[in-house]
Amino acid sequence: MTPHLVADGLTWTPRGAPPILSDVGFTVPQGQILAICGANGAGKSTLLRMLYRYLRPDAGRVTLGGDDLWALPARAAARRVAAVLQEQPTDFALDVREMVGLGRTPHRQGFAASGARDAEIIAAALHRMDLTRFAASPFGTLSGGERQRVMIARALAQEPELLVLDEPTNHLDIRHQLEVLALLRGLGLTVVLTLHDLTLAAEIADTLLLLHRGRLVAHGPPAKVLTPHTIAATFAVHARVDRSGPTPRFSFHL
Numbered sequence: 001m002t003p004h005l006v007a008d009g010l011t012w013t014p015r016g017a018p019p020i021l022s023d024v025g026f027t028v029p030q031g032q033i034l035a036i037c038g039a040n041g042a043g044k045s046t047l048l049r050m051l052y053r054y055l056r057p058d059a060g061r062v063t064l065g066g067d068d069l070w071a072l073p074a075r076a077a078a079r080r081v082a083a084v085l086q087e088q089p090t091d092f093a094l095d096v097r098e099m100v101g102l103g104r105t106p107h108r109q110g111f112a113a114s115g116a117r118d119a120e121i122i123a124a125a126l127h128r129m130d131l132t133r134f135a136a137s138p139f140g141t142l143s144g145g146e147r148q149r150v151m152i153a154r155a156l157a158q159e160p161e162l163l164v165l166d167e168p169t170n171h172l173d174i175r176h177q178l179e180v181l182a183l184l185r186g187l188g189l190t191v192v193l194t195l196h197d198l199t200l201a202a203e204i205a206d207t208l209l210l211l212h213r214g215r216l217v218a219h220g221p222p223a224k225v226l227t228p229h230t231i232a233a234t235f236a237v238h239a240r241v242d243r244s245g246p247t248p249r250f251s252f253h254l
């Protein structure tokens, strides 16, 4: 089966600095979830930026459904890839429905007003993220976790093929963490996300990629990738992996 997303040889070096990413490659089949894990500064957000067409790699390629992402017009790429980032927007004057409605922008023709179909899609995204009661609230009055759910709803309203999320469970309480991850699983979309919590990553991801100083340490099914050896190489900690339950549990020490 042809993978839906292919990243090949991704490399990026800022001017006058050492490489941030070196020859990173992976594939993600249609509808699967890839989790990227690594220490602070490992290059995870930099790698995501190449997938949502924000940072052009110095070398390497990203293809989605066989199309080179960097050869597509920006607007076409924006219809196909949605990103939920750690930095949240500051347009606090918009209400939640308007904020989610921004996800429809790449689908509009010229200055056309949003139509009934847009309104339906926005309402469905609000409902999915348990935000309907906040629809008329100003974005700026929401809690950090509620804002995070708005950003995910906005990405869903975009109806992308590929959803990229940078630490999507940040700010979320335990219930909403589990709900968001369950929702991502149920979407049927190709998803790439970064997560610091290895237990959550092992639970949600079909495949997991470990990055250390911009280089790939391991890539594959979580049970194969997350070993004491690879965790030590990635995070410089000793790890114990308890595999007695349905999903692995980790304990760490220095």
Ligand SMILES: Nc1ncnc2c1ncn2[C@@H]1O[C@H](COP(=O)(O)OP(=O)(O)OP(=O)(O)O)[C@@H](O)[C@H]1O
Pocket: 014, 017, 020, 038, 039, 040, 041, 042, 043, 044, 045, 046, 047
């Ligand atoms: N434009 C830039 N110019 C120079 N260095 C950069 C630039 N962007 C990122 N870096 C550096 O690249 C490294 C990787 O950054 P990145 O944000 O990708 O890490 P990360 O793995 O997402 O980290 P975290 O877990 O802390 O979010 C960091 O050391 C960062 O300082």
